[in-house]
Amino acid sequence: MPKSSLADFMSDWETLLKNVTDTATELPDMNVYKTALEQLAERARDGIALAHSRRGFKQQETLERRSVMVEGKDAAAKLRSAIKAHFGPRSERLIQYGMTPIRKRSRKADSKNKKPKPGEPAPASPSETTPQES
Secondary structure (H helix, E strand, C coil): CCCCCHHHHHHHHHHHHHHHHHCCCCCCCCHHHHHHHHHHHHHHHHHHHHHHHHHHHHHHHHHHHHHHHHHHHHHHHHHHHHHHHHHCCCCHHHHHHCCCCCCCCCHHHHHHHCCCCCCCCCCCCHHHHCCCCC
């Protein structure tokens, strides 16, 4: 007796039905049981066929969704570029549309992030410049 896949069950059921049909004279009154299994096997075949067709549709829908996503990203980039061209790259209005305007850096931020050039001594840290009591 098969244990796992529907294909195994289908193969087993078809073999059983064929053998019962071939030996119908030896097995009286089996038509009730045989008919029930035949109907279930037919439903299983229909279900398998439907699953295969749905798989094809699902793959096609996935491809279409990906295509729409690519086209949508391109259209959104064009729209953002047009908005940026309209307001200017420095306009604070760009924030309303989810874009970051170009801003000047402040001098404080520049001096904090400034790295020493090769050959220059590194600036002293605040703990080194503060005298410590022993």
